[in-house]
Amino acid sequence: MGISIVVTSGKGGVGKTTTTANISTGLAMLGKKVVAIDADTGLRNLDLHLGLENRIVYNLVDVVEGVCRLKQALIKDKRYENLYLLPTAQTRDKTAVKPEQMEKLVNELKEEFDYIVIDCPAGIEHGFENAVAGADMAVVVTTPEVSAVRDADRIIGKLEAKGLDNHQLIINRIKYEMTKKGEMLNIDDMTDILAIKLLGIVPEDEKIVISTNRGEPVITDEGAKAGQAYKNIVRRITGEEVPFIDFEDENTGFFSALKKFFFKK
Amino acid sequence: MDLLKMFGKEPPSKDIAKERLKLILIHDRANVSPQFLELVKGDIIKIISDYAEIDEKGLEIKFTKSGEKGCEVPALVANIPIKKMKEISKY
Numbered sequence: 317m318g319i320s321i322v323v324t325s326g327k328g329g330v331g332k333t334t335t336t337a338n339i340s341t342g343l344a345m346l347g348k349k350v351v352a353i354d355a356d357t358g359l360r361n362l363d364l365h366l367g368l369e370n371r372i373v374y375n376l377v378d379v380v381e382g383v384c385r386l387k388q389a390l391i392k393d394k395r396y397e398n399l400y401l402l403p404t405a406q407t408r409d410k411t412a413v414k415p416e417q418m419e420k421l422v423n424e425l426k427e428e429f430d431y432i433v434i435d436c437p438a439g440i441e442h443g444f445e446n447a448v449a450g451a452d453m454a455v456v457v458t459t460p461e462v463s464a465v466r467d468a469d470r471i472i473g474k475l476e477a478k479g480l481d482n483h484q485l486i487i488n489r490i491k492y493e494m495t496k497k498g499e500m501l502n503i504d505d506m507t508d509i510l511a512i513k514l515l516g517i518v519p520e521d522e523k524i525v526i527s528t529n530r531g532e533p534v535i536t537d538e539g540a541k542a543g544q545a546y547k548n549i550v551r552r553i554t555g556e557e558v559p560f561i562d563f564e565d566e567n568t569g570f571f572s573a574l575k576k577f578f579f580k581k
Numbered sequence: 582m583d584l585l586k587m588f589g590k591e592p593p594s595k596d597i598a599k600e601r602l603k604l605i606l607i608h609d610r611a612n613v614s615p616q617f618l619e620l621v622k623g624d625i626i627k628i629i630s631d632y633a634e635i636d637e638k639g640l641e642i643k644f645t646k647s648g649e650k651g652c653e654v655p656a657l658v659a660n661i662p663i664k665k666m667k668e669i670s671k672y
Contacts, residue, residue: 462598462601462602462605465602466602466605466606466609469606469609469610470609473609473610495595497593498593498594498595498596499593499594499595500594500595501595501598501599501602502595505595505598505599509599509602509603509606
């Protein structure tokens with residue numbers, strides 16, 4: 317029996333789809349059988365992140381409406397044969413699927429896959445309800461901005477109200493140069509405010525833009541900092557204990573060397 | 582903080598962000614709307630007025646937090662300026 321994970325945030329543009337693409341790909345890299353579901357009906361993008369946009373024939377709405385069988389709508393990934401995408405419809409809206417239908421679908425997939433990763437749309441309306449319906453665990457993505465943290469808090473409240481108590485936090489797009497200067501909320505600030513378990517920290521990385529351009533999740537890029545961060549997240553999801561790297565303490569460069577010289581601890 | 586100000590240095594913006602967030606989340610989590618506060622305010626005036634003459638314009642009521650750091654709880658804080666106590670003996 318597989319585990320279903322919903323990736324959610326409340327606020328848009330914080331990196332839900334990027335996170336979904338990387339977690340699914342990462343789990344597949346570890347040999348797990350994975351399906352990534354795009355629950356953002358009408359504004360689908362997970363296909364682009366995985367580079368599978370040209371292979372879509374059927375989608376989630378077709379499955380729910382009985383137009384095709386579930387297997388027919390699953391698209392095999394280019395790189396990993398144990399990774400599949402279940403895209404959604406682009407020309408329909410969120411009300412095309414009901415939470416009960418989504419739950420049934422996820423439960424069906426759990427029988428065949430080790431992990432089901434669901435990309436939740438922004439907002440707290442119908443789309444959110446659908447995305448979380450069949451989830452065993454929630455990954456809440458936030459960025460170090462007041463608006464994203466506020467929305468994450470709201471989402472956490474909603475998840476708890478649903479009894480979805482296994483929820484963990486990913487802090488995305490952190491800029492260590494800024495946190496060091498106290499000009500950006502740091503990890504402690506955010507875990508303190510949101511009071512949920514930390515799953516991972518992803519640094520701001522230009523390689524994300526490049527990898528999204530190519531349709532290849534950054535986790536496949538050996539040299540990318542963000543890719544490394546996602547690898548750690550994936551290992552934690554599988555139950556491994558992976559220590560958090562504190563980049564803020566990383567003293568590199570001329571100025572920190574100079575500072576160290578003058579302010580010896 | 583005041584010392585920092587004296588040297589013309591503002592507090593780091595992340596501290597401001599954190600304070601603002603903490604306050605707004607108290608409201609969000611408790612689902613407290615300005616209308617709710619107005620209702621409470623009206624009722625408080627009604628009740629206290631039986632016992633004292635109060636300065637309604639100076640009455641301030643807000644949602645905030647209280648308690649030790651780390652285990653803070655939401656608190657309703659009211660500041661009610663009293664002009665004159667009423668004759669209690671009649672009650």
